[in-house]
Amino acid sequence: SSDWEKRTKEIIAIQTEWKTIGFAPQKMNVKIFERFRTACDDFFGRKAEFFNQLKETFKTNADKKRALIEQANALKDSTDWKATADKLIALQKEWKTIGTVPKKIGDQLWDEFLAACNHFFEARNAVNAGQRNEEHANLDKKNEIIEKLKNLTAETCDNVQKEVQKLVEEYNAVGHVPYKEKDKVYEAYHAALDRVYKDLNVSVARKRLSNFKNKLKNVAEQGGSALDNERNRLVRQFETLKSEVQTYENNLGFLNVSSKKGNSLIDEMNRKVQKLKDNMELIREQIKAIDQQNKE
Structure with missing residues (x-):
């Protein structure tokens, strides 16, 4: 598009210069002007066609990105962490394959898409952090039970078998580490x-x-x-x-x-x-x- 703008300025400059030139012989003047006008019209016609196509391409790209935003918003509150993360990553990869749109609307669409993705991943990270804390707490519980088993003898406990069964049940009730x-x-x-x-x-x-x-x-x-x-x-x-x-x-x-x-x-x-x-x-x-x- 920058090339079109450059050429447009050149054409306008030529048109301006044309106006400073005097008339040609009457028989030739009309024909020469028609040729000049045809060349200019051809340029501006092709320019208009290019920008119309570009506008249509921008619209198509924007529609594709809006569709991805819609999908991301539909997924952002999911708690199926693994499957949803894979889907969002796939959407992000697809986003990169879509062509450009005007910067102003492009920035707006990107912000919307990024917000949906971040919403999910931040929620997942928060859950994972809580899960990691819980797993470390479970590890402490299991290690505590193991220490009790290590110290368990007939001398330290009247009914060893009953105490062992109790500790086994406690251990099995503890979650993941x-x-x-x-x-x-x-x-x-x-x-x-x-x-x-x-x-x-x-x-x-x-x-x-x-x-x-x-x-x-x-x-x-x-x-x-x-x-x-x-x-x-x-x-x-x-x-x-x-x-x-x-x-x-x-x-x-x-x-x-x-x-x-x-x-x-x-x-x-x-x-x-x-x-x-x-x-x-x-x-x-x-x-x-x-x-x-x-x-x-």
Whole structure:
């Protein structure tokens, strides 16, 4: 358009100069003027056509931008953060592909479009900030529960199993933690939980073995094959537990460990396997006690 303005000034200057020139011979004067006027009219006609087309292009571009503004306004209050963010980013990319409009209206349209986009992204950022604060608070809660599990022993608690269940329920009720901390806190929790269960099983096993040894003398006093019968019963029980362990371990091989649910199930099964193995160890000790009693 600047080129058109430059050429227009040149044409007007030529027209002004034309007026300063005297008449040509009468026979030639009209024809020369007609040629000059035709050339000028042709220029101004093409100029008018160009600016009419430009005006139409501006209108088309402005309409396209208004359509994008309308879409952005329809999305700005959405709380579907991920999907809406993707849509608005796509609209922003589309905006850049649209041609120009006059600066005054262009600035106005851009301000409207930007306001709609900013409205959404500022709301999303505020929610994300709140969510991050909540996740850090959840992390503190989970770490506090983990510390309680670490300090939990038969000496510090009358009913360890009941307290463990209470802490497990509290832990499961806590919401999400920061993504970067997720694996770390998960591993710390299950390490503490496994330690408590192991200590609990050992403590129970010791009590059971002690009680068994105390009762063993009474069994021995019955005479006959009482001790052998008890030993055979324990051997059968040991083989049953051994079979259960093998079944669990076979099933563990088929589980999908990629999902959180899969991991939780595996952890639970591993604890069951460990408990079965602890019971097997207890039975071994009970059988040893019988063998020792038979020697006496």
